[in-house]
Amino acid sequence: MMREGDAAEIADGLIAMVGERAEASVIISGGHSELTRFANSFIHQNVGENNRSITLNLSKEGRSASVSTTRSDAVALSDLVDSAFELAALRPRDPWSPGLAPQMATPSVDHYDRGTAGATPDERADVVHTFVEAGGGMMAAGYCETTTTELTFANTADQRCTGVATRAIVDGIHQTPTSAGSAHQASTSLGDLDGGKMGRLAAAKAQAGLDAVDLKPGSYEVVLESNCVGTLLIFLAFYGFNGKAANEQRSFVVPGDQQFDSQISLFDDPLDPLAFALGFDLEGTPRRRLPLIEAGKSRGHAYDRRSAREAGAESTGHGLGKSLYGAGPVPMNLFLEPGDRSTEDMIASVDRGLLVTEFNYCRVLDPRTVGVTGLTRNGTFLIENGQISHPVTNLRFTQSFVEALGPDRVLGIESSGRMADSDFGPGLSHAPSLHLAEWNFTGGAAG
Amino acid sequence: MFDVASAAVAAAVADGAAYSDARVVVRCNQGVTCQNQVIDSLSQDESAGIGVRALVGSSWGFAAVADLSESAAAIAGRRATATARASAKVPGAEMDLADVPPVVAEYETPYLEDPFAVSLSEKSDLLVRVTATMQGVDGVAIANASLSFWDTEKWFVSSQGHRIFQHLVESGGEISSTAIGDNETQVRTFPQSFGQFKTGGYEVIRSFDLDANAGPIAEQAVQLLVAPQCEPGDKHLILDSSQVALQIHESVGHAIELDRILGWEAAFAGTSFLDLNQLGSLRYGSELMNITADATIPGALATFGYDDEGTPAQSVDIVREGIWVGALTGRDSAAIAGLTPGGMVRADGYSRIPMVRMTNVGLLEGESSLEEIISETKDGVYMSTNRSWSIDDRRLNFQFGCEVGWEVKDGRLGRMVKNPTYTGITPQFWGRLDMLAGGDELVHWGLNSCGKGQPMQVGHTGHSAAPARFSNVRVGVST
Numbered sequence: 001m002m003r004e005g006d007a008a009e010i011a012d013g014l015i016a017m018v019g020e021r022a023e024a025s026v027i028i029s030g031g032h033s034e035l036t037r038f039a040n041s042f043i044h045q046n047v048g049e050n051n052r053s054i055t056l057n058l059s060k061e062g063r064s065a066s067v068s069t070t071r072s073d074a075v076a077l078s079d080l081v082d083s084a085f086e087l088a089a090l091r092p093r094d095p096w097s098p099g100l101a102p103q104m105a106t107p108s109v110d111h112y113d114r115g116t117a118g119a120t121p122d123e124r125a126d127v128v129h130t131f132v133e134a135g136g137g138m139m140a141a142g143y144c145e146t147t148t149t150e151l152t153f154a155n156t157a158d159q160r161c162t163g164v165a166t167r168a169i170v171d172g173i174h175q176t177p178t179s180a181g182s183a184h185q186a187s188t189s190l191g192d193l194d195g196g197k198m199g200r201l202a203a204a205k206a207q208a209g210l211d212a213v214d215l216k217p218g219s220y221e222v223v224l225e226s227n228c229v230g231t232l233l234i235f236l237a238f239y240g241f242n243g244k245a246a247n248e249q250r251s252f253v254v255p256g257d258q259q260f261d262s263q264i265s266l267f268d269d270p271l272d273p274l275a276f277a278l279g280f281d282l283e284g285t286p287r288r289r290l291p292l293i294e295a296g297k298s299r300g301h302a303y304d305r306r307s308a309r310e311a312g313a314e315s316t317g318h319g320l321g322k323s324l325y326g327a328g329p330v331p332m333n334l335f336l337e338p339g340d341r342s343t344e345d346m347i348a349s350v351d352r353g354l355l356v357t358e359f360n361y362c363r364v365l366d367p368r369t370v371g372v373t374g375l376t377r378n379g380t381f382l383i384e385n386g387q388i389s390h391p392v393t394n395l396r397f398t399q400s401f402v403e404a405l406g407p408d409r410v411l412g413i414e415s416s417g418r419m420a421d422s423d424f425g426p427g428l429s430h431a432p433s434l435h436l437a438e439w440n441f442t443g444g445a446a447g
Numbered sequence: 448m449f450d451v452a453s454a455a456v457a458a459a460v461a462d463g464a465a466y467s468d469a470r471v472v473v474r475c476n477q478g479v480t481c482q483n484q485v486i487d488s489l490s491q492d493e494s495a496g497i498g499v500r501a502l503v504g505s506s507w508g509f510a511a512v513a514d515l516s517e518s519a520a521a522i523a524g525r526r527a528t529a530t531a532r533a534s535a536k537v538p539g540a541e542m543d544l545a546d547v548p549p550v551v552a553e554y555e556t557p558y559l560e561d562p563f564a565v566s567l568s569e570k571s572d573l574l575v576r577v578t579a580t581m582q583g584v585d586g587v588a589i590a591n592a593s594l595s596f597w598d599t600e601k602w603f604v605s606s607q608g609h610r611i612f613q614h615l616v617e618s619g620g621e622i623s624s625t626a627i628g629d630n631e632t633q634v635r636t637f638p639q640s641f642g643q644f645k646t647g648g649y650e651v652i653r654s655f656d657l658d659a660n661a662g663p664i665a666e667q668a669v670q671l672l673v674a675p676q677c678e679p680g681d682k683h684l685i686l687d688s689s690q691v692a693l694q695i696h697e698s699v700g701h702a703i704e705l706d707r708i709l710g711w712e713a714a715f716a717g718t719s720f721l722d723l724n725q726l727g728s729l730r731y732g733s734e735l736m737n738i739t740a741d742a743t744i745p746g747a748l749a750t751f752g753y754d755d756e757g758t759p760a761q762s763v764d765i766v767r768e769g770i771w772v773g774a775l776t777g778r779d780s781a782a783i784a785g786l787t788p789g790g791m792v793r794a795d796g797y798s799r800i801p802m803v804r805m806t807n808v809g810l811l812e813g814e815s816s817l818e819e820i821i822s823e824t825k826d827g828v829y830m831s832t833n834r835s836w837s838i839d840d841r842r843l844n845f846q847f848g849c850e851v852g853w854e855v856k857d858g859r860l861g862r863m864v865k866n867p868t869y870t871g872i873t874p875q876f877w878g879r880l881d882m883l884a885g886g887d888e889l890v891h892w893g894l895n896s897c898g899k900g901q902p903m904q905v906g907h908t909g910h911s912a913a914p915a916r917f918s919n920v921r922v923g924v925s926t
Contacts, residue, residue: 034530035902039711042539046530047509047902049798053494066490070513083491090567091489092575121508121533129537141714143901173714182714248589249627360717363835365848365866368632371926373837373846373868396837396844396870400926425903442924443844443870 008162010072011154014056017081018156022060022088023100025155027282027321029053031148031164036124038172039141041132046121055321058084062093098305100157101284101315109271109279111165113189119146119168127170127195134199135174138206142172146190149276153284163278169426170195173378174203179212179391181205182358182378184227186419186427188276205357205379212391214444215382221353221411222439223346223383229336229431230420231359231374232401233266237331238424239367240402241268241292241300243307243318244328250367252402253298259402261410262296263339268331270317274419275333276427283319290316292331296407304329334429339413346412346435348386354395354439355381355388362423370401373442374423396443404436411435448473449612452604454517455499458524460606464501464508464531466544467524468605470755471497471515472797477563480593481574483582489567496797501527505542506534507779511798545781545788547758549608554752556616557745558648562596565649570594573657580661581624586669588627590661593642594620594652595895601755609757617748617907618651619644619895624665626672633671633865635664635850639689640833644748644893644907651746667851670863677852677867679923683827684869685820685916688884690849691810692892692910693833698873699731699738700808700908701899702842703765703773705780707803715901717840720873721771723784729771732877735813738766740775741911742790742806748893749909751793755801758790765808769878777803795904802900807891809911813883817914820882827855828922830867846870846924869922882916889913 011026018024034048054077055068065087069080124144132140146168153161168190173182182205183198224232245251253259269289270277280286283305291299303311304319307329318329347355354376362374376395381388403409414432422428452469459467473495480488496513497520508531510523574592581590597617604610621642625634634640637660645651686694706712707719721729742760744750751760756778765773776784777792780803794801821829830849838845852867853860889911897906 033902036534037901038537039713040539040709041537043506043534043537044539044542044711045507045509045800046534047507047511047800048526048530049498049511049902050513051798052513064489066488068490068492070494070496087489087491087567090571091486092571094485094487096485121530122536125533125536132537139710139713141710143714145901171714175713180713248625250589250625250632252630360840361837363837365835365868365926366631368627368630369926373835373848373924375837375839375844377840394839394844396839396846398846398924398926403926440926443846 007152010054010077011152014077014081015154015156018058022058023156024056024058025100025284027055028152030150033147034124035143035145036121036128037143038128038132041140043125043128056080056084058088059097060088062097063088063091064094064097065091096306096310098309100155101159101305103158104286106161106280106286107271111188111276113166116146116166116168116188116190117148119190123190127193130195131170131172131199134196135203138174138176138203140172140174145169151278153280155284159284161280161284163280165276165278167276167427168193170198171421171426172198172202174206176206176210179206179209180378181209184421184426209379209391212393215392215395217395217441217444219438219440221350222436223343223350223355224434224436225357226418226420226431226433227358227422228356229434230422230429231362233334233336233429233431234422234424235364235370235372235401237334238327239364239370241302242328242330243301243303243311246301247307247310252368252370253301255298255300257298258296258407259298260293260296260405261407263410263413264293264296264405265337266293267291267335268302268333269335270333272335274430277333281317281319282321285315285317285319287317290331302329302331332428336417336431338415338417338432340415341412343414343433346433347383347388350383350386353383355383359423372401373398393444395441397440398442399440404439409437411437448602449604449610451497451515451517451520452602455497455520455524456604456606458521459499459501459528462525462528464503464528466502466606467500468603469497469499470797471602472599474597474599474796477596479570479574481578482589482591484575484578486571486574494796497523498794498797499523499527500800501531502542503528503531504535505539506531507800509800542779543782544778547756547778547788549605551610552753553612555614556646558616560649562618562649563598577622577657577661581665584662584665584669586626587624587665589625592622603757605757611753611757613752615646615751616648617644617646618648619893620652622657622661624668626668628672633668635668636832637664640850641894641896644895645746646748646750647746671851671865674863674865677828677864677923681919681921683824683916683918684920684922685824685827685829685855686914687831688888688890688912688914689892690830690833691912691915693836693847695808695810695910695912696894696908697836697838698842698845700805702873703775704803705774705776705784708774709780709783716899720841720843725771727772730769730878731766731771731874732769733880734768735880735883736766736769736877737811738808739763739811740765740789740791740806740808744807744891747807747891747909748907749806754790754792755794756792758788760790763789775803775805793906795906799902799904802904804906805908807909807911809909810913812885812889812913814885815882816884817888820884820914820916821855821860822858824855824916825857828867829853829855829860843873866925867922868924869920870924871920876917879917879919880915881918884913
């Protein structure tokens with residue numbers, strides 16, 4: 001692990017080496033991550049890594065290159081600068097080269113917990129132990145993770161930012177021979193995690209899922225629990241509220257149009273106390289709250305500096321570097337405004353429908369409509385006359401996520417939410433449960 | 448570097464590990480991407496570090512650090528043992544390792560043209576040129592092209608005496624054309640939608656002939672906008688070799704991973720419909736289905752000398768004449784299942800723990816050809832190039848979509864159809880394999896993006912595949 005002072009010194013040193021020969025930014029990402037994995041009710045893998053990566057982005061007269069290394073000795077840093085110049089000289093001019101973020105203040109965020117940063121394998125094992133024990137002999141599997149992210153940014157326009165954040169997660173399942181139930185909890189602090197409570201939730205789901213029956217595919221009213229909603233939101237963000245997708249006309253989002261039910265309001269807020277983000281993006285732009293949907297009306301897209309320039313807009317602080325394989329500026333700190341219902345109330349108002357715990361293996365069929373196919377997992381239940389009547393086997397769905405949240409399609413939103421897991425990873429969204437008028441299930445366990 | 452790895456292993460064992468191994472990995476990755484004749488990223492990334500594994504009781508401990516000093520390696524070794532020891536709070540049965548004789552060895556990927564020695568201007572010119580060709584087709588909105596290269600050096604040392612050096616070189620890329628219509632996008636890619644990657648040098652890229660293929664795929668992307676939808680129904684399904692490769696990856700490759708079968712991946716990636724009690728008797732598919740996991744195929748992406756546990760690369764039968772006969776194993780999982788380790792454990796760089804990974808899991812060739820398959824099909828759909836893929840956590844219930852399809856009527860290719868999808872249940876689907884091509888139509892496809900594990904690891908896998916026909920398949924599922 002690199003000390004903050006070391007990182008700043010390296011960043012300043014690289015900026016000085018580039019001097020006035022080019023525009024340059026330096027990103028030094030570091031930190032450490034530890035993950036305790038359990039399966040068949042015992043810990044089988046216990047891993048930890050100390051990370052350090054130094055990235056130099058350089059642009060000379062619109063010719064840009066990016067180079068990175070994990071080495072930090074003087075020779076390696078000198079080589080890094082030389083290779084950046086060498087690569088940039090070979091590249092054609094980029095018409096949308098956006099220049100550098102100017103010097104400006106970034107918001108202070110407190111997403112760091114010292115105890116989590118220093119968490120020991122024993123502490124993670126304690127969380128796992130309580131999760132497993134809560135199953136009362138059921139077969140448990142999952143993980144407990146603590147992560148510390150450190151980031152130092154500097155550019156030749158005198159912008160300097162540093163930040164550190166922590167995240168702790170417990171996520172697992174309990175299994176019977178014919179069913180499984182899951183639970184997930186995430187926080188900036190390991191001390192907030194309640195392995196026993198999560199274990200009891202997962203075990204109760206697994207118990208309720210015993211003796212599931214096949215259900216005929218078709219269109220059903222649904223109550224989607226928060227992990228399903230988390231997946232739904234991140235698909236909308238990735239394919240719709242992404243400025244690069246908008247520039248390429250691949251996005252469904254039309255700002256100002258009533259594209260969603262009037263109960264839906266969605267925003268991206270890296271600064272929220274529940275988020276795990278830093279106060280600046282990987283281009284040194286300050287982050288801020290960004291409204292995406294207000295009372296069902298689409299508001300706009302997220303931008304990094306390049307996509308913003310192409311669109312004639314301002315960066316919204318969503319420069320993600322290469323982390324998403326060039327996917328573009330994706331909002332990744334999503335908050336769906338809660339409603340006024342409880343999950344129990346929503347179930348009680350369903351004549352015949354399904355309660356879904358989790359989605360699995362969702363893939364987009366057409367990004368323009370966010371038509372997605374995926375499956376249910378870890379607890380799917382038939383609701384009849386306002387009550388859960390019996391568990392059903394996993395179902396396949398093929399559904400446009402935009403249509404599912406369209407006008408008059410949302411029947412209720414839970415009054416509270418939680419940091420959800422999703423098909424794109426944990427902790428990207430704060431999601432309440434949703435009651436939707438219709439969901440298109442296209443296949444059952446038998447195909 | 449062997450000294451660095453040895454220092455880590457010695458420290459782990461001194462602190463009480465029953466077994467330890469360490470890998471020093473130095474990896475360089477170069478990537479060039481181009482969109483609409485603009486090179487939008489040009490990157491060169493180097494990583495260097497050591498990952499140490501220590502076995503104590505029922506658990507692996509693993510520690511990684513981006514520091515190649517012997518002192519840092521020793522600290523990592525001790526940390527790996529301490530981390531494994533903490534697992535005793537939630538213990539299982541003591542873990543054993545299946546025997547693999549220690550070797551001192553070296554292996555290097557054969558290649559003709561060092562991909563890092565080919566100038567970036569040549570690579571950039573190629574990508575700009577092929578995107579220009581695609582953009583030259585009226586109606587193409589987005590033309591993308593990319594190339595990627597990896598140069599990896601690994602030094603492996605185990606407490607049982609392994610000392611192995613490997614130098615692996617991998618190359619690949621892809622091009623794609625996107626056409627945008629009213630509320631829809633259509634895309635065509637070449638060589639396939641995840642790119643094509645192989646072990647080897649820049650000769651791999653030259654073999655693609657991207658210049659010749661850019662125009663035709665661009666034209667198809669535009670034609671798809673006005674093509675009719677693939678009609679729903681149960682009919683003969685003919686898949687091109689790249690989609691057969693994806694079908695193998697998802698419904699065979701992951702299902703035969705022994706760690707999944709044993710429940711070690713249950714919470715995230717999932718388990719498998721396969722039960723070890725059925726090994727040697729379960730009918731996985733028709734008699735045309737013969738699958739091997741072969742890490743020795745020259746030029747295939749998952750070809751190497753030794754895996755990341757020091758087990759030699761080898762070919763293992765997985766499905767023989769439709770019967771399930773083999774699994775993907777590691778030393779730990781093989782010991783539990785009573786199998787022989789097959790050299791199928793690899794890690795994503797130095798910082799991740801080695802785990803069961805597909806090698807080149809692919810079909811042995813059949814005796815037919817695509818031309819014969821089409822000519823013998825009265826009513827069917829021919830689908831090419833994956834566009835979407837989804838399968839359940841036991842690798843049973845799948846739905847895949849392709850970029851393009853063509854109706855097949857009375858032995859002839861008919862009109863183009865868009866948004867072709869098909870769905871099925873794994874052993875039923877493979878049981879309907881009734882024609883399989885071979886010869887020059889067998890392609891060693893390589894995927895560079897297989898996700899598995901927590902923390903997530905991205906693996907490079909290979910899949911030999913040829914055009915194939917499946918009878919009575921449900922096609923045309925839509926929203």
